[in-house]
Amino acid sequence: MAYTLxxxxxxxxxxxxxxxxxxxxxxxxxxxxxxxIGASAxxxxxxxxxxxxxxGSAGLxxxxxxxxxxxxxxxxxxxxxxxxxxxxGTQAHAIYSAGKSVGEPVVSESSINDALRYLGISKGDSLxxxxxxxxxxxxxxxxxx
Numbered sequence: 001m002a003y004t005l006x007x008x009x010x011x012x013x014x015x016x017x018x019x020x021x022x023x024x025x026x027x028x029x030x031x032x033x034x035x036x037i038g039a040s041a042x043x044x045x046x047x048x049x050x051x052x053x054x055x056g057s058a059g060l061x062x063x064x065x066x067x068x069x070x071x072x073x074x075x076x077x078x079x080x081x082x083x084x085x086x087x088x089g090t091q092a093h094a095i096y097s098a099g100k101s102v103g104e105p106v107v108s109e110s111s112i113n114d115a116l117r118y119l120g121i122s123k124g125d126s127l128x129x130x131x132x133x134x135x136x137x138x139x140x141x142x143x144x145x
Contacts, residue, residue: 003084004140006042006050008035008068009133011119014075020045020067026144028133030121035071036144052092052105053083060094060105072096078115079105082135 012031019025019035022044026034042049047064051057060068060079068079076097083089093115094105106114116129126132138144 001086002139003082003089004050005080005082005135006037006141007144008037008071008077008079009033009116009119010035010075010077011121015071015077016074017071019071024145028135030124030126030129030132030134032116032119032121032133034133034135034144036141038141038145050081050083052094052107053081053090058105060101065094065101068094068096068101069099073099076102076119078119080112080115082112 010033012027012033015025015033022041023035026036028034037047045063048055048061051061064079068077071077076095079094081092090107091109091111092105092107093111095102095115095118113129116133121129121133123129123132130136
């Protein structure tokens with residue numbers, strides 16, 4: 001079964017910058033918010049689909065980086081991707097804080113959990129941070145919308 005996710009994630013209520021019309025905030029569990037980057041947002045904002053996990057880019061494309069810089073001006077956020085099919089796949093993250101990138105994008109098996117921990121999300125009694133915030137509720141980005 002396939003799983004794909006392309007989104008921004010941050011601590012609940014930390015977003016201060018106005019969102020482009022194509023994006024919306026979806027509350028998650030464990031004190032986190034999600035901004036899914038679905039097909040209509042990709043088209044409206046002229047952003048690529050899963051550039052780190054699907055296209056294998058080493059760096060974040062300019063449009064996504066600029067969006068992250070703008071939205072992280074007053075807080076921290078993580079751009080996240082996940083792509084799985086039949087049990088195999090990968091995850092990626094890029095972290096932004098105070099309007100700047102915090103290191104290079106990371107592609108690994110635990111990228112999303114690492115990003116959530118950076119943002120201060122605890123796994124609590126859940127298996128991991130991914131489950132704690134409820135990212136297992138939907139199997140694709142569009143379902144979050």
